[in-house]
Structure formats: structure tokens, C-alpha cells
Amino acid sequence: MGTEQRVIAILGAGGALGGAISRQLAGESLAGLVLSDVNATSLDGTIGAVSDGVPLETTLADVSDFQQVEAVVARTVERFGRLDVLVSNAGVLSPNGRIHNLAAEDWERAFQVNVLGQVNAIRAAVPVMREQKSGSIILTASVAGLTAWPHAAPYCVTKAAVIHLAKVAAVEYARDGIRVNCVCPGTFLSGMHADLSPGAIDAIAAKHPLGLGSPSDLVGAYSYLASDASRWTTGSAIVVDGGYAAP
Numbered sequence: 001m002g003t004e005q006r007v008i009a010i011l012g013a014g015g016a017l018g019g020a021i022s023r024q025l026a027g028e029s030l031a032g033l034v035l036s037d038v039n040a041t042s043l044d045g046t047i048g049a050v051s052d053g054v055p056l057e058t059t060l061a062d063v064s065d066f067q068q069v070e071a072v073v074a075r076t077v078e079r080f081g082r083l084d085v086l087v088s089n090a091g092v093l094s095p096n097g098r099i100h101n102l103a104a105e106d107w108e109r110a111f112q113v114n115v116l117g118q119v120n121a122i123r124a125a126v127p128v129m130r131e132q133k134s135g136s137i138i139l140t141a142s143v144a145g146l147t148a149w150p151h152a153a154p155y156c157v158t159k160a161a162v163i164h165l166a167k168v169a170a171v172e173y174a175r176d177g178i179r180v181n182c183v184c185p186g187t188f189l190s191g192m193h194a195d196l197s198p199g200a201i202d203a204i205a206a207k208h209p210l211g212l213g214s215p216s217d218l219v220g221a222y223s224y225l226a227s228d229a230s231r232w233t234t235g236s237a238i239v240v241d242g243g244y245a246a247p
């Protein structure tokens with residue numbers, strides 16, 4: 001499959017990183033791009049920033065609901081005839097608090113979106129990609145899944161689960177021609193940090209040897225995993241974090 005014939009769907013296409021990934025992949029001359037998010041305003045922001053000319057389909061979907069994710073994949077196949085790359089990027093931070101102060105609902109919300117959402121993406125994409133005998137599934141994890149952040153247990157634990165989910169799925173589906181990888185970003189400013197004080201942001205920045213990133217620093221990893229250049233890469237957690245996890 002040449003890069004210009006690829007059909008790509010992105011879940012969680014709104015927001016800072018989703019918008020940047022969408023713009024990057026839209027600029028790569030595709031046969032079709034499907035953008036989806038649970039939040040209409042967030043999705044509209046991305047649609048407005050995607051360059052004209054790419055055949056585009058957009059739809060609202062909550063990744064924690066399998067039927068909604070399945071509907072995104074069905075719409076992709078209906079409109080473009082195939083699905084070559086599925087980017088599963090939706091994610092939510094958990095409330096700030098030590099483990100003994102967090103409620104079950106704090107864990108449930110993080111699991112519903114960060115873990116089940118990515119499982120739903122794999123479940124929905126696999127039947128189509130198995131039939132094609134090819135496909136690339138790209139999950140967004142985090143360096144929070146590799147390092148321990150106090151006061152953020154549900155976020156860290158669910159992102160660690162995403163990294164392992166990518167490995168298990170990679171092994172399960174390699175013989176079907178489906179690759180599954182994840183990207184582990186370090187911190188870049190987004191809506192997730194709206195409640196943080198400048199002092200707290202400076203403290204996070206200080207832990208990144210190359211300083212805070214921006215969404216545009218991440219898109220190369222998604223571009224690589226969405227392309228044939230990554231044809232021998234599966235089960236990988238690609239860390240793009242300005243050196244955060246290096247020490």
C-alpha cells in the first residue's frame with residue numbers, strides 16, 4: 001500500500017495532540033482521513049485546521065462506548081473502502097490525589113477512557129484489518145506509564161496498561177499483518193494542564209532535559225508508525241519526551 005493510498009482514522013482527533021497528528025497526516029496525501037472526537041467543539045477546531053484537499057469524514061464518538069467506535073470504523077470502510085491506520089489518541093487525566101484519597105469513580109473514569117477506549121479501538125479495527133491482512137494501530141500512552149507520578153495513580157496505571165496492551169496486541173495480530181504500537185509523549189501544554197499554576201508548569205518543565213515539548217514535536221512518531229517505514233516495528237513504545245524518562 002503506497003502512502004498516498006492509505007486510509008487513516010483518528011479517535012480523539014480534537015485537542016492539542018489530536019489536532020497536530022491530524023494536520024500532519026492530512027498533509028501526507030491520503031486516500032481518506034476520518035476524524036472523530038467526543039467533543040464537537042474540540043473536533044471542529046481540528047477540522048478547521050486540516051488543510052483542504054484531503055478526502056475527509058468527521059464524526060462524534062465516545063471511545064469508552066464500543067458501539068460508537070465500531071460506528072467510526074464502519075463509516076470509514078463505507079466511505080473509503082478500507083482502514084489502513086487507526087490512531088487511538090483520546091485520553092483523560094485523573095483527579096489529583098494520593099491513592100487513599102481517590103474514589104472508585106476516579107479509577108473507573110480513567111480506565112473507561114484510557115484503557116477500555118484503546119481496547120475498543122483495537123476490537124473495532126481488527127476485523128477490517130484482518131480481512132485486508134494489513135494495518136497499523138497506534139495508541140497514545142505517556143511517559144506516565146513508564147515513570148511514577150505521585151498524586152496521579154489512575155493516570156499512570158492506565159497509561160502503563162496501554163503500553164502493555166500494545167505489546168500483547170502486537171503479538172496476537174502479527175500473523176494477521178497488523179502492527180500495534182504506542183507513543184509515550186513527555187509533557188506538552190494542552191487542555192489537560194488548564195488547572196496548573198505557572199509554578200507547577202515550570203517544575204514539570206525542569207524535569208525535561210530538553211524542556212517542555214509541543215504537539216508538533218510528537219507528530220513524527222505517529223507519521224513513522226502510520227507509514228511503511230515502520231513495517232518491522234510492532235509492540236513498541238516509542239518514547240518522545242525531551243529526555244524526561246532518561247535519568
Ligand SMILES: NC(=O)c1ccc[n+]([C@@H]2O[C@H](COP(=O)([O-])OP(=O)(O)OC[C@H]3O[C@@H](n4cnc5c(N)ncnc54)[C@H](O)[C@@H]3O)[C@@H](O)[C@H]2O)c1
Pocket residue numbers: 011012013014015016017018036037038039042043061062063064089090091092093113117140141142143184185186187188189190191192
Ligand atoms: N499533554 C501532555 O502532556 C500529554 C503527555 C503524554 C500523553 N498525553 C496523551 O495525549 C493524548 C492527547 O492529550 P492532549 O494533551 O492533546 O489533551 P487534550 O485535552 O487537548 O485532548 C484530548 C482529546 O481527547 C478527547 N477525548 C477525551 N475523552 C474522550 C472520549 N471518551 N472519547 C473520545 N474523545 C475523547 C477530548 O475531547 C480532547 O479532544 C491523551 O491520550 C493524553 O493522555 C498527553
